Amino acid sequence: MFTILPVKNGLDNVSxxxxxxxxxxxxxxxxxxxxxxRTDKPCDISAVFTTNVFQAAPIKHYLRYPKGFQTNFILxxxxxxxxxxxxxxxxxxxxxxxxxxxxxxHIENPIMSSTGVIGCRxxxxxxxxxxDKFDFLAKNSHSTASAIMxxxxxxxxxxxxxxxxxxxxxxxxxxxxxxxxxxPAMATMLCFILTDADIPKVDMDTxxxxxxxxxxNAVSVDGDTSTNDTVFLMSNQQSGNYxxxxxxxxxxxxxxxxxxxxxxxxxxxxxxxxFEVSGAKSIHEAQVxxxxxxxxxxxxxxxxxxxxxxxxxxxxxxxxxxTCNEETLxxxxxxxxxxxxxxxxxxxxxxxxxxAVMKKDSFKIHCELGVGAFSFTxxxxxxxxxxxxxxxxxxT
Amino acid sequence: MFTILPVKNGLDNVSxxxxxxxxxxxxxxxxxxxxxxRTDKPCDISAVFTTNVFQAAPIKHYLRYPKGFQTNFILxxxxxxxxxxxxxxxxxxxxxxxxxxxxxxHIENPIMSSTGVIGCRxxxxxxxxxxDKFDFLAKNSHSTASAIMxxxxxxxxxxxxxxxxxxxxxxxxxxxxxxxxxxPAMATMLCFILTDADIPKVDMDTxxxxxxxxxxNAVSVDGDTSTNDTVFLMSNQQSGNYxxxxxxxxxxxxxxxxxxxxxxxxxxxxxxxxFEVSGAKSIHEAQVxxxxxxxxxxxxxxxxxxxxxxxxxxxxxxxxxxTCNEETLxxxxxxxxxxxxxxxxxxxxxxxxxxAVMKKDSFKIHCELGVGAFSFTxxxxxxxxxxxxxxxxxxT
Numbered sequence: 001m002f003t004i005l006p007v008k009n010g011l012d013n014v015s016x017x018x019x020x021x022x023x024x025x026x027x028x029x030x031x032x033x034x035x036x037x038r039t040d041k042p043c044d045i046s047a048v049f050t051t052n053v054f055q056a057a058p059i060k061h062y063l064r065y066p067k068g069f070q071t072n073f074i075l076x077x078x079x080x081x082x083x084x085x086x087x088x089x090x091x092x093x094x095x096x097x098x099x100x101x102x103x104x105x106h107i108e109n110p111i112m113s114s115t116g117v118i119g120c121r122x123x124x125x126x127x128x129x130x131x132d133k134f135d136f137l138a139k140n141s142h143s144t145a146s147a148i149m150x151x152x153x154x155x156x157x158x159x160x161x162x163x164x165x166x167x168x169x170x171x172x173x174x175x176x177x178x179x180x181x182x183x184p185a186m187a188t189m190l191c192f193i194l195t196d197a198d199i200p201k202v203d204m205d206t207x208x209x210x211x212x213x214x215x216x217n218a219v220s221v222d223g224d225t226s227t228n229d230t231v232f233l234m235s236n237q238q239s240g241n242y243x244x245x246x247x248x249x250x251x252x253x254x255x256x257x258x259x260x261x262x263x264x265x266x267x268x269x270x271x272x273x274x275f276e277v278s279g280a281k282s283i284h285e286a287q288v289x290x291x292x293x294x295x296x297x298x299x300x301x302x303x304x305x306x307x308x309x310x311x312x313x314x315x316x317x318x319x320x321x322x323t324c325n326e327e328t329l330x331x332x333x334x335x336x337x338x339x340x341x342x343x344x345x346x347x348x349x350x351x352x353x354x355x356a357v358m359k360k361d362s363f364k365i366h367c368e369l370g371v372g373a374f375s376f377t378x379x380x381x382x383x384x385x386x387x388x389x390x391x392x393x394x395x396t
Numbered sequence: 397m398f399t400i401l402p403v404k405n406g407l408d409n410v411s412x413x414x415x416x417x418x419x420x421x422x423x424x425x426x427x428x429x430x431x432x433x434r435t436d437k438p439c440d441i442s443a444v445f446t447t448n449v450f451q452a453a454p455i456k457h458y459l460r461y462p463k464g465f466q467t468n469f470i471l472x473x474x475x476x477x478x479x480x481x482x483x484x485x486x487x488x489x490x491x492x493x494x495x496x497x498x499x500x501x502h503i504e505n506p507i508m509s510s511t512g513v514i515g516c517r518x519x520x521x522x523x524x525x526x527x528d529k530f531d532f533l534a535k536n537s538h539s540t541a542s543a544i545m546x547x548x549x550x551x552x553x554x555x556x557x558x559x560x561x562x563x564x565x566x567x568x569x570x571x572x573x574x575x576x577x578x579x580p581a582m583a584t585m586l587c588f589i590l591t592d593a594d595i596p597k598v599d600m601d602t603x604x605x606x607x608x609x610x611x612x613n614a615v616s617v618d619g620d621t622s623t624n625d626t627v628f629l630m631s632n633q634q635s636g637n638y639x640x641x642x643x644x645x646x647x648x649x650x651x652x653x654x655x656x657x658x659x660x661x662x663x664x665x666x667x668x669x670x671f672e673v674s675g676a677k678s679i680h681e682a683q684v685x686x687x688x689x690x691x692x693x694x695x696x697x698x699x700x701x702x703x704x705x706x707x708x709x710x711x712x713x714x715x716x717x718x719t720c721n722e723e724t725l726x727x728x729x730x731x732x733x734x735x736x737x738x739x740x741x742x743x744x745x746x747x748x749x750x751x752a753v754m755k756k757d758s759f760k761i762h763c764e765l766g767v768g769a770f771s772f773t774x775x776x777x778x779x780x781x782x783x784x785x786x787x788x789x790x791x792t
Binding site for chain 1: 448477481516705711713714715737741
């Protein structure tokens with residue numbers, strides 16, 4: 001038995017970690033745009049990266065370290081993804097760390113993590129000048145979370161305290177950025193998870209990908225995948241306490257919660273929708289149909305318009321290639337039956353009820369396929385005018 | 397040798413065919429919403445249908461006829477797709493044709509084709525009342541093309557006169573509807589191609605799917621596929637003239653031209669973009685990458701914003717799963733080199749030139765992958781505020 005409690009102030013709770021965000025002057029509004037996370041001594045790190053073949057320079061730089069390496073420093077920046085920058089992009093990272101070493105000589109196997117525009121060289125000099133502003137003993141989760149924001153409309157921080165039966169406890173905390181481009185392959189999303197649990201490296205390597213699969217990879221804002229997505233899990237084992245089941249549950253909770261924040265912050269999104277597909281022939285087919293719904297542009301605009309146009313739901317499932325048929329399909333919006341074989345046309349009453357469900361900030365669209373026993377839930381948001389505005393003007 | 401000439405007035409040129417659109421009162425503005433195409437005597441017909449498993453009732457009704465059947469009547473309606481309507485949907489079609497037979501006793505194996513909202517029963521009575529307005533000897537391509545329009549902002553009609561070397565000639569003409577939901581699998585799109593060429597049925601059956609693959613299936617507006625898409629090719633062989641190569645070329649021209657009209661009419665679209673991918677490892681990979689570009693929401697919004705943000709182009713190709721790498725990739729906007737291994741950052745001059753290209757109504761984005769010898773061109777449009785507006789309010 002164990003208890004999981006949310007606590008405030010994100011990363012600050014995790015013993016032995018320090019972090020801070022400062023302004024290097026890249027964001028025109030003077031907000032934080034460069035940050036660090038560091039530990040007292042080098043510690044274990046696990047990572048899940050983008051599936052995009054054009055991996056950004058920071059990812060390539062990370063992958064040059066030997067398997068099982070330890071690190072004590074992550075440097076983060078916003079406004080420039082350092083992607084599609086070739087060998088120079090990696091060289092820039094090396095120069096940056098040479099500069100950092102002057103201010104902070106103890107860095108070992110430092111890691112960089114970047115988000116922003118693709119295809120521009122980093123301004124190494126300007127970025128390095130920000131090191132003067134770093135307080136390496138700071139514990140400042142808020143400014144760190146703020147520094148990695150791009151089109152995000154709110155900071156994403158979370159911390160859970162896990163209490164074991166014997167009164168021992170550990171913390172697991174995370175910050176995250178992402179709003180646009182979030183898709184089943186977790187695009188343009190950076191997530192830094194820190195823990196002082198006494199977790200073996202092998203558990204980090206197995207639990208992290210699984211947690212990502214169930215959370216970040218189940219959400220969708222617009223179906224695109226980026227060059228920079230990264231989820232890091234760092235552990236310094238400093239609490240000395242650990243329980244695998246408790247850690248798994250807390251990690252899954254954190255990643256799930258953050259991924260819902262990403263959807264909620266879908267560029268210009270006004271509502272969060274859970275697309276549950278059940279009765280599928282296989283788990284794969286359940287996943288394909290659920291993600292087809294959360295990615296469909298016509299479904300997204302119908303959600304924005306609060307139009308109970310279930311035809312678009314049915315049509316999207318029909319086009320997804322999964323096994324299904326008109327006779328066994330049943331569609332609910334929350335508890336409102338909106339389509340079944342014997343209930344095909346929307347009467348005024350149902351339409352009114354469905355419209356009321358769609359006015360909510362979050363609700364569920366449930367499609368029972370009736371051809372098998374497998375389910376999957378994907379999360380998505382609507383797409384409105386704000387999405388177009390934000391993305392048409394992104395670089396300006 | 398042969399000559400292909402465009403001629404005006406669409407379907408009216410094809411001998412032995414009659415057509416007309418009238419208003420049954422389904423469109424609130426009193427425009428045409430029910431139409432017919434008929435021939436003097438039953439003639440050959442070929443069809444390509446949607447890949448959506450929820451095929452609409454009119455398609456199911458068509459598929460009940462024996463292979464190689466002949467018909468002399470197609471009835472069309474807009475505003476109601478008669479999809480997801482179960483056995484009743486098919487029964488409604490039968491009732492409609494019983495009613496039609498009273499006005500026009502000569503119908504043989506009649507076909508229906510519908511477009512509009514999914515999941516509502518047809519108003520059989522109201523639709524049948526429109527038969528009184530039909531002039532079965534009319535040749536009125538314009539009103540027919542108008543009757544099948546839904547969110548289309550312009551009528552789509554085309555006719556080509558094919559002159560053979562010996563002075564003989566035949567016509568091939570088409571009308572088409574489609575604007576939203578157009579995707580590689582040719583969604584919510586109806587196309588009726590008529591010819592008086594003396595074409596053998598076997599050539600109709602082989603040339604039509606090929607033409608559709610190269611045209612309608614290469615265009616994308618929003619990546620969704622519908623329950624009703626149909627391309628019909630009808631031939632009464634009445635001219636007595638035929639040349640396979642000439643017919644193939646004319647058919648390909650017509651379908652290509654219509655598919656570009658569909659993209660141009662993408663809901664709220666302001667520009668038409670050809671996405672050419674060359675140097676791919678296989679034709680399949682060229683197609684996957686080109687369609688990924690034409691379907692990407694982030695690419696579409698960058699096009700709308702006229703932002704030469706080639707990072708989104710590169711990122712989309714990288715995410716598409718095709719073989720490629722940063723070193724051999726070369727991106728052009730029309731003739732402006734925008735990315736190559738030795739030309740990674742946009743200088744002000746290039747940015748200005750690229751922005752000028754993007755201001756055009758139509759232009760090409762060319763990505764050379766540099767890993768093989770295969771190419772494919774997909775067509776797409778931008779996505780702006782109008783798309784959201786049209787689709788959020790579709791049913792109202």
